[in-house]
Amino acid sequence: MVAPFLFFFLAVVAVAAALGMLLSRNPVSSALWLILNMLCIAGLYITLNASFIGAIQILVYAGAIMVLFLFVIMLLNLSSLPRLQEFDWKKVVGFFLGMVVLAQLVYMLALSLDVVPAAIVAEEAVVTGSARTIAAELFTKHVLAFEVIGILLLVATIGALMLAKRRFT
Numbered sequence: 374m375v376a377p378f379l380f381f382f383l384a385v386v387a388v389a390a391a392l393g394m395l396l397s398r399n400p401v402s403s404a405l406w407l408i409l410n411m412l413c414i415a416g417l418y419i420t421l422n423a424s425f426i427g428a429i430q431i432l433v434y435a436g437a438i439m440v441l442f443l444f445v446i447m448l449l450n451l452s453s454l455p456r457l458q459e460f461d462w463k464k465v466v467g468f469f470l471g472m473v474v475l476a477q478l479v480y481m482l483a484l485s486l487d488v489v490p491a492a493i494v495a496e497e498a499v500v501t502g503s504a505r506t507i508a509a510e511l512f513t514k515h516v517l518a519f520e521v522i523g524i525l526l527l528v529a530t531i532g533a534l535m536l537a538k539r540r541f542t
Contacts, residue, residue, distance in 0.1 A: 376420050379416070379420050380417060380420045380421075383413045383416040383417050383420065384413075384417065386409070386413045387410050387413035387414055387417065390406050390407070390409040390410035390413060391406075391410050393406040393409075394406035394407045394410060400446045401443070401446055404439060404442050404443050404446060407439065407442070408435050408439050411430060411431075411434045411435040411439070412431065412435050414430055415427040415428075415430035415431045415434075415435065418430055425503060425504045425507060426507075448537065
């Protein structure tokens with residue numbers, strides 16, 4: 374009984390944190406809102422019995438990636454950023470209501486075409502979300518993509534260091 378309540382609570386907090394990230398004027402506080410959002414998403418994974426993915430979400434995204442984001446924000450010259458204009462709340466509400474209507478239309482179309490995915494049983498989610506199953510898939514079927522992504526991240530890190538070194542020397 375607690376899991377559905379916790380799921381919807383974390384979902385509402387994640388949406389609120391996403392809005393806080395978008396509406397924040399300070400880049401550092403925007404990054405902190407993003408950290409809260411990623412922690413809520415990790416909680417959502419844990420409530421869906423995917424504890425390995427939830428732990429990886431916390432370690433990789435809320436930890437390492439956000440430290441990188443904060444490092445880049447601190448390297449920027451924040452005084453030279455342009456000020457954002459005030460936006461029209463009527464457009465925001467109209468966009469939100471339009472997305473709600475679009476989601477309802479897509480759901481009704483999916484129901485009429487009988488393409489709504491079936492719910493996964495909790496025991497099946499525990500088996501498929503384990504570290505052993507994910508590692509077997511990652512290192513057998515998707516090993517080339519995994520290695521290419523690793524090389525791209527290494528090249529991007531070296532490029533960022535070279536750009537930062539050139540700027541400050």
